[in-house]
Amino acid sequence: MLIFEHSHTGRRAQAQAPQQAGAAGDLPAALLRREAPGLPETSELDVVRHYTRLSQKNFSIDTQFYPLGSCTMKYNPRACNSLAMLPQFLSRHPLADADTGQGFLASMHELQEMLKEVTGMAGVSLAPMAGAQGEFAGVAMIRAYHDARGDSERSEIIVPDAAHGTNPATATMCGYTVREIPTDRQGNVDMEALKAVVGPKTAGLMLTNPSTLGVFEKTIVAIQRIVHEAGGLTYYDGANLNAILGRVRPGDMGFDVIHMNLHKTFSTPHGGGGPGAGPVGVSERLRPFMPIPYVVEDKGFYRWAEEADCPQSIGRMSAFGGNMGVLMRAYVYARMLGREGMHRVADYAALNANYLAVELAKAGFELAFPERRASHEFIVTLKKLKDETGVSAMDFAKRLLDYGYHAPTTYFPLLVPECLLVEPTETESKETLDGFVAAMKAVKQEAEADAELVKSAPHTLPAKRLDDVKAARELDLAWKPA
């Protein structure tokens, strides 16, 4: 039932709205609304009960193991939420002067400094509001750098075929042509293909390392040399930073610009799809172009650096400076982890991923890159199972839901047929991983014995398999009363 179907004319949550309304007599009648917008008319209890019940129809980290590859669904510590929501922080207006927010700005400045240290970059701006916006800022900085040098013939961004879809989409948004290069059999960038496309038109290369195939690009140093010698810059997509936190730094790998997904590596909540935060880090030569605002410290006083301080900046990403509440959660998390905790993130993420990969291989699952070390995630391919039983990766994923596990990422990366991309994260225990292996085995046996059971899954969730095709063909995007 929709909230609209709980509506009764004349019912209101009386305590929540102003008692006194006032008149609109001074406003021109032609600019006023003639009919009230059709919002629900409900009591406070109606609303609380409805949305509490809706929440119970979700899988979440707090209720289920959520090994969604490339998304780093680790536990979101509760203290991060309660401390970011202290009333003084919540009530501060974004345009209030810096002297009214020294506690807040000091926290943001320290977060910038910590991110610089763990990534090995020379500067960090917290402005981008999501990973994709961080990518946009990063590629825009690459463009601004070349333009500032009068090197404006560079029109191409090189992207490996294993990359996240945001990489090519971002390059296009920044006015670049995308040159895609293939991956070799070991899951590395194909060096010959790279050498063939790199040249005077190359503005830059975007790379995720470890790649979306769950393996470390061993030839990273050579890749950097090839791109840099051609005058291009290199971009690090921080989607998989959890795999190397405290172990290897993008700055030390030679990257010129990076973005981080704090909703992955720094454990801020995914919130059903957002908000995220996608800070960018840059090497020295890109510092003048960083997006504004970012926090600067002057003799113990913190303030935003804005247009006047940064004339070459690529500009603003949001009206007020970014997803501050998300950044505060990341700050609290980083303070609780501390320097010893940073490398433990990568250590135990790698331990869990390698253990799970090995256990699944022992259970008869085919790994996409069995001869490679898993990073923080790995790929299982169900191609053989599909050929033998007709059960697809999607069917398999849906049946896992019946066992109380959120499915791994399916059909990404696009290079591996019938794939499951599995990322357990460091916050899960051995028992949880063992339970997941048992569920994977059980579903595989079901597929072999009774394929239809798996193909028609899920059977125990609030909805059975939903019809995507009908949804796209017969668009129903807003409720209309029958």
Place this chain on the structure above:
Amino acid sequence: MPFIPHTQEDVAAMLNSIGAKSIEDLFDEIPAGLKCGGLEAVPAGEPEMAVTRLMHERAAQDGFYLNFIGAGAYEHHIPAAVWQIVTRGEFYSAYTPYQAEASQGTLQLIYEYQTMMTRLTGLDVSNASLYDGASGLSEAVLMAVRAAKNGSRRVLVPGSLHPRYRAVTEAVVKNQNIELVEIAFDPASGTTLLDALKPFEGQPAAGLVIAQPNFFGALEAVDPLTDWAHRNGMLAVAVVNPMSLALLKPPGQWGSAGADICVGDGQPLGVPMASGGPYFGFMTCKQALARQMPGRIVGRTVDRDGKSGFVLTLQAREQHIRRAKATSNICSNQGLLVAAATIHMALLGAEGLKRVALASHANTRALVEKLCAIPGVSRAFGAPFFHEAVLRVGSEAGEVLRALRAQGILGGYALGRDYPGMEDAILVCATETKTDGDLDRYTQQLERILSRRREAPPCAYKS
């Protein structure tokens, strides 16, 4: 180990299974020369109790102020139920609802949100939200250019638009050869006049942006502006405050055909100001433009049993499918904020939201009257305003605001930085959260400060 559950026995058993001697071995594919050191600049980890104490100290340092700043972020009462429900783990710690059957809570909530936004704005289709109002406008500009039948890459933008919205849009679209042309506002009314648009008649442009109320709180003549855009082959792009739409004419009814795209910041609907975010951008449009929309969209469908359910739809527009040809690189929405707004709108309903709008407007009107009774203070613009207005105080605004701040009052936003020649102008806003006592406190303090400045002007003003 914070947030890591492994016992020593677990680690030993797991390494044994993998066939590795130590965790170090798991990183043996990384070239040795790349491994990093001890991260000395990161402080040592602290337990929750110590970090709690630190954050409480920082919060206390920032304190509370009596706030009269609006300028795109508004202080409204947020019912207690809103964030208690939003921060339930099932909403808070879920991901994008790609596995629809395991995400019906989030998906149905977004469908309800989309329905509410279409009703509030009077348009046909809503997406599941964008990052914020300003980035929402940049997406609307890109969308208008994609949809423009005349192929133009030029969009007309009023000078009375929020300057930060302009700045963000510029930053996003400039790399795609899109030109934003500023239309000067009328200095008497503070609004965009048709006369100012005359030079652009018959010249191709993809869209005209119309902000209602505009940055100054002034009400634009939205009907003739929308009609003018359509007459000249442009899309009309509305930028609105969603709370105001409980009272003001919805963009879908502007002019004879309605605005084509509507965007704005959803912050006034249950989202705390929080130094600037996270907020959310909303976007609605006419049916014909639905497939040009960026961002996630939820649709209603049926399951195998024919039972109603919800899924992400029209994904063929998006980056994970279309890659370099996607409508945008965006791949998230501001899910939690959308949850807050949906619960907020459900609690308040149309009547409650209208009361918020009217009470905020009445408070701002009362404040403007009180302040304008002080010698030297007057309204800057003549047009009718909604819940926000520009006052000239006859003295450098930044200094006046600093003096007010010393009394615990944030007196408004100084416009001089964005509008040369308006160095004595302050944009003020008093929402429903303010009492008569609050308005009087502001008035008394401003009167005292201005009279002292008249009696003993600062050095620079002495002849």
